[in-house]
Amino acid sequence: MTQDKTSLLTIDMARGEVAAVTADGTRRVHRMDTPEAFEAVSAAWLRCGWDTKYVYGFTWLGRPVIQLPEDLLRMQELLWRERPDVIVETGVAHGGSVVFHASICAMIGTGRVIGVDIDIRPAARAAIAAHPLAPRIALIDGDSTAPATLAALRARIAPEERVLVVLDSAHTRAHVRAELAAYAPLVGERGAIFVCDGIMAALCGAPRSAADWGWNNPQAAIDDFLAAHPDFAVEEPAFPFNEGAVRRPVTYSPRGLLRRTGMRP
Numbered sequence: 001m002t003q004d005k006t007s008l009l010t011i012d013m014a015r016g017e018v019a020a021v022t023a024d025g026t027r028r029v030h031r032m033d034t035p036e037a038f039e040a041v042s043a044a045w046l047r048c049g050w051d052t053k054y055v056y057g058f059t060w061l062g063r064p065v066i067q068l069p070e071d072l073l074r075m076q077e078l079l080w081r082e083r084p085d086v087i088v089e090t091g092v093a094h095g096g097s098v099v100f101h102a103s104i105c106a107m108i109g110t111g112r113v114i115g116v117d118i119d120i121r122p123a124a125r126a127a128i129a130a131h132p133l134a135p136r137i138a139l140i141d142g143d144s145t146a147p148a149t150l151a152a153l154r155a156r157i158a159p160e161e162r163v164l165v166v167l168d169s170a171h172t173r174a175h176v177r178a179e180l181a182a183y184a185p186l187v188g189e190r191g192a193i194f195v196c197d198g199i200m201a202a203l204c205g206a207p208r209s210a211a212d213w214g215w216n217n218p219q220a221a222i223d224d225f226l227a228a229h230p231d232f233a234v235e236e237p238a239f240p241f242n243e244g245a246v247r248r249p250v251t252y253s254p255r256g257l258l259r260r261t262g263m264r265p
């Protein structure tokens with residue numbers, strides 16, 4: 001889903017219609033069996049989910065995971081397709097996402113996870129260490145862009161290993177741009193980086209948002225990175241299974257998947 005510019009949304013359940021008015025006053029009416037209606041309602045649902053902290057309501061195999069369930073399903077599809085040897089994730093928090101990645105690796109039968117966080121709380125560390133999937137998980141303490149963190153990562157990854165990077169730590173433009181520059185060399189031929197929470201610009205004005213989110217967000221960092229790295233491009237994969245009318249994911253991370261498309265410069 002792209003970020004929606006709708007300023008007024010009316011849902012008429014009796015008629016089975018959705019009316020969306022954009023900021024410039026344009027009004028469009030969509031029947032509910034159209035992808036346009038689904039996108040408009042989903043954009044409102046995502047905003048409402050942000051305001052209500054919906055994503056702070058799930059666990060994965062016992063650990064709190066701060067992800068939209070839709071995004072977890074799409075990540076599972078990506079992992080099944082990519083079959084990485086190593087998933088490097090910045091931003092561990094309670095550990096739910098590293099456990100999620102490790103669980104999919106276990107189901108696939110290959111892969112391990114390295115989680116990086118500047119502030120791994122003792123309770124999270126202990127719970128991850130005691131988890132049945134702990135043998136597939138390593139943790140590195142530190143700022144994700146610090147030279148020591150990157151050296152520790154490189155020491156744990158063999159050059160021939162296929163790496164998938166997931167960036168979910170601080171979401172400022174400068175930090176994500178620095179992460180992208182630092183982690184891109186870990187990603188080999190046809191490898192990928194997934195950037196979380198590119199939705200921020202669409203949440204400007206919402207509770208717990210900041211006035212600068214319109215430009216200070218992971219999507220802006222992606223654009224900065226792509227301008228300097230023509231060997232990467234945004235990939236928007238088609239759903240691997242789709243007998244419905246919807247073609248674009250409902251996601252907190254639009255345009256989040258970056259694929260290496262050419263040789264390193």
Ligand SMILES: C[S@@+](CC[C@H](N)C(=O)[O-])C[C@H]1O[C@@H](n2cnc3c(N)ncnc32)[C@H](O)[C@@H]1O
Nearest residue numbers: 065066091093097117118119143144168169170
């Ligand atoms: C959004 S949470 C991660 C959520 C987790 N991936 C999940 O899905 O459950 C962000 C995490 O990034 C960490 N963080 C913030 N700034 C960081 C930095 N500069 N380097 C590494 N980690 C950072 C925070 O400590 C926090 O645990």
